[in-house]
Amino acid sequence: MTDASKVQGMTRVTRSSITGVKLRRRIEVGREVLSNPLTVIGLAIITGFLLMAAFAPLFAEPNQPDPYQSPRDWSNIDVPPGVAGHVLGTDSTGGDVLYGIIWGSRLSLQLSLTVVGFTVIFGTIVGSIAAMRGGKLDNFLMRVVDVFLSIPELIFALAIAAVLGPAFSNIILALAAVFWVKYARIVRGEIIKVKQAEYVASARVVGDSTWNIYRKDVLPNAWTPLVVQATLDMGNVVLIGATLSFIGLAQAGLTEWGALVSSGQSGLLAGEWWVSTFAGLAVVLWALAFNLVGDGLRDVLDPKTEGR
Amino acid sequence: MQVRDYLLRRLALLPLIMLGVSVIVFTLTRFTGSPVGIYANPNMTPEEVEALEARYLLDEPIPLQFYAWISGVLQGDLGWSGVSVAPVTDVIWSKFAATLELALAAGFIAVFMGIALGTVAGVRRNQLPDHGARMFSILGASTPTFWFGLLLLVPFYLWLDWFPLGRSTQEIFTSIPHPTGLYTIDAVLALNPQAFFDALRHLVLPSVVLAFGAMAIIVRMMRSSMVEAMSEEYVDAARAKGLPDKVVIRRHARRNALLPTTTVIGLSFGFLLQGAVAVELIFRWPGLGQWVTSAVLSGDQATIMAYVLVTALIFMTVNLAVDIAYAYLDRRVVLGE
Numbered sequence: 001m002t003d004a005s006k007v008q009g010m011t012r013v014t015r016s017s018i019t020g021v022k023l024r025r026r027i028e029v030g031r032e033v034l035s036n037p038l039t040v041i042g043l044a045i046i047t048g049f050l051l052m053a054a055f056a057p058l059f060a061e062p063n064q065p066d067p068y069q070s071p072r073d074w075s076n077i078d079v080p081p082g083v084a085g086h087v088l089g090t091d092s093t094g095g096d097v098l099y100g101i102i103w104g105s106r107l108s109l110q111l112s113l114t115v116v117g118f119t120v121i122f123g124t125i126v127g128s129i130a131a132m133r134g135g136k137l138d139n140f141l142m143r144v145v146d147v148f149l150s151i152p153e154l155i156f157a158l159a160i161a162a163v164l165g166p167a168f169s170n171i172i173l174a175l176a177a178v179f180w181v182k183y184a185r186i187v188r189g190e191i192i193k194v195k196q197a198e199y200v201a202s203a204r205v206v207g208d209s210t211w212n213i214y215r216k217d218v219l220p221n222a223w224t225p226l227v228v229q230a231t232l233d234m235g236n237v238v239l240i241g242a243t244l245s246f247i248g249l250a251q252a253g254l255t256e257w258g259a260l261v262s263s264g265q266s267g268l269l270a271g272e273w274w275v276s277t278f279a280g281l282a283v284v285l286w287a288l289a290f291n292l293v294g295d296g297l298r299d300v301l302d303p304k305t306e307g308r
Numbered sequence: 309m310q311v312r313d314y315l316l317r318r319l320a321l322l323p324l325i326m327l328g329v330s331v332i333v334f335t336l337t338r339f340t341g342s343p344v345g346i347y348a349n350p351n352m353t354p355e356e357v358e359a360l361e362a363r364y365l366l367d368e369p370i371p372l373q374f375y376a377w378i379s380g381v382l383q384g385d386l387g388w389s390g391v392s393v394a395p396v397t398d399v400i401w402s403k404f405a406a407t408l409e410l411a412l413a414a415g416f417i418a419v420f421m422g423i424a425l426g427t428v429a430g431v432r433r434n435q436l437p438d439h440g441a442r443m444f445s446i447l448g449a450s451t452p453t454f455w456f457g458l459l460l461l462v463p464f465y466l467w468l469d470w471f472p473l474g475r476s477t478q479e480i481f482t483s484i485p486h487p488t489g490l491y492t493i494d495a496v497l498a499l500n501p502q503a504f505f506d507a508l509r510h511l512v513l514p515s516v517v518l519a520f521g522a523m524a525i526i527v528r529m530m531r532s533s534m535v536e537a538m539s540e541e542y543v544d545a546a547r548a549k550g551l552p553d554k555v556v557i558r559r560h561a562r563r564n565a566l567l568p569t570t571t572v573i574g575l576s577f578g579f580l581l582q583g584a585v586a587v588e589l590i591f592r593w594p595g596l597g598q599w600v601t602s603a604v605l606s607g608d609q610a611t612i613m614a615y616v617l618v619t620a621l622i623f624m625t626v627n628l629a630v631d632i633a634y635a636y637l638d639r640r641v642v643l644g645e
Contacts, residue, residue, distance in 0.1 A: 143321075143324070143325075143328070144328070146321070146325055146328075147325050147328035147329055147332065150325050150326075150329055150620045150623060150624050151329060151616060151619060151620045151623060152578035152579070152581050152582040152619070152623060153578075153582065154582035154585065155581065155582050155585070155615075155616065155619050156616075158585065158600070158604060159333050159336070159337070159604075159612055159615075159616050160336055161604075162337075162603075162604035162605075162607070162612060163336045163337050163612075166605075235450065239450070239452055242452055242454075243452060243453070243454060243585070243586055246452070246454045246586065247585070247586070247589065247601055247604070247605075248601075248604075248605055249604070258452070258454070261452075261454065261455055261458070262454075265458065265590075268458055268461070268462060269461070269462075269466055271466075273462060276455070276458050277459070280452060280454075280455030280458070280459070283452050283455065284447075284450050284451050284452070284455070287449070287450035287451075287452075288446065288447070288450040291446050291449055291450050292446065295446070
């Protein structure tokens with residue numbers, strides 16, 4: 001056997017055993033995560049919302065032509081829960097509250113998946129470039145990050161969404177423009193930490209290319225805090241998005257939870273408590289579920305930073 | 309790095325970041341069109357509107373407009389606020405004072421309650437108070453401020469009528485001078501207890517609502533650093549000396565646990581600033597948040613710009629102050645690393 005093939009054989013062996021270790025570790029992590037009852041509650045709520053979003057047409061017949069506008073029942077305005085087939089009551093324009101919550105779950109899912117998906121990818125790219133290249137580019141990118149971090153997220157998003165005009169898609173855009181910064185920072189910090197580890201140095205000695213080191217050694221070891229943050233942000237973006245549409249930055253009459261709370265606001269002071277209360281409760285449950293799961297993940301994956 | 313050097317570097321960076329913020333927000337606000345609607349009125353002829361655009365350089369390219377805007381800002385001119393029908397600089401201080409009073413009151417509640425709750429939770433780890441505090445903090449992080457405000461409005465304003473909306477009662481407001489713009493302090497300066505209680509009554513509900521989210525962060529942090537502190541050897545040593553539990557907790561554990569907690573106070577101040585937008589809207593509090601909301605809904609760009617600049621400045625100043633305080637409290641900290 002030549003030396004080269006010997007080396008190759010060795011790598012193959014190590015690699016397959018590494019996959020086994022990884023798999024076992026993953027099962028272990030999963031079991032540990034599920035041993036926390038609060039995490040399980042969170043997961044159950046999330047599953048509930050996912051089912052609600054997926055089967056929305058089965059729970060509430062879609063309004064034509066736009067299912068994201070509540071159907072108006074003009075003969076039953078401001079009726080309390082349980083009256084005339086409106087399980088959770090209606091608002092001041094005869095919109096069914098339950099319909100709004102069910103179809104609103106689709107909008108929340110769309111909002112959180114788009115924003116978190118985009119910002120995780122974009123933030124990872126920016127953070128990786130900054131950390132892997134270092135020097136002036138790193139310095140420049142981090143100053144840009146500083147600029148974004150100098151304003152609270154909601155306020156930056158508010159200014160952007162204001163400019164783009166009142167529409168739900170603009171709320172998504174505004175949040176995506178703001179949320180990537182955190183990920184860039186986390187990824188950069190983790191990569192710089194990982195880069196100093198011995199296994200990266202040994203990969204470099206062996207002569208692996210930077211891209212390979214990044215892909216195989218650096219990134220997989222930097223993703224833990226990213227997963228935790230992304231889970232928490234699935235809840236955060238819906239919270240902030242609901243605030244923006246509560247202020248009036250979504251289209252009128254949209255079945256978005258924050259907009260529903262806003263539409264029930266005047267009725268609230270007249271004693272019609274149900275519109276704002278139920279719509280707000282949906283936001284709380286959504287955010288609570290992702291916070292519970294995010295906390296659970298952090299406790300298992302990253303116990304050092306518990307509570308930070 | 310020396311604290312002084314670090315401070316100087318941060319201060320030097322501050323104007324640069326402010327410049328970055330204004331470039332981004334300005335470009336964005338102008339991207340979608342000219343803000344001439346704020347200046348024009350419906351009776352104007354198209355020629356008059358054009359003349360107006362030319363007067364405010366709105367027909368020029370964006371970099372030139374930015375130059376005009378920033379040189380105005382440097383000379384203390386922040387433009388015309390359409391929603392207030394007055395120059396921005398004329399109204400911004402009263403709005404700022406209103407938000408400051410609200411944020412300070414909320415911050416006060418959040419810090420003191422947060423530290424107290426976090427301490428109890430950390431000491432009684434995995435017991436009932438701990439579970440309660442954890443639940444409380446996770447609810448605080450999950451509850452939208454606007455909704456919580458509305459929920460409290462119904463019993464305390466609608467049913468019991470304990471706390472009124474707005475910032476003060478008109479007659480009482482006009483009966484005393486307002487040198488600081490913080491109504492509670494103005495009342496104390498005027499030695500007028502009636503005005504003081506009036507200001508306080510208006511302040512209670514919005515500041516409690518605003519404090520909730522920020523408190524959640526502080527409770528969490530305080531709890532986990534308290535848990536850590538209680539397992540340290542110096543706590544065992546203090547106990548071994550025969551010190552009562554109260555003294556050990558107060559003088560030894562809590563004092564050390566407070567250190568890491570200071571770092572999140574700056575962060576939670578951001579929550580106060582963004583929460584103020586919804587709180588001011590619901591409680592008719594005439595501060596920056598309410599101002600910017602109406603500006604946003606009517607496309608008043610000068611007001612939006614001024615608001616973003618002021619908020620960024622407050623947020624960065626608070627964070628800088630927290631960093632410095634932290635460095636002084638904990639001599640082991642090496643800033644800027």
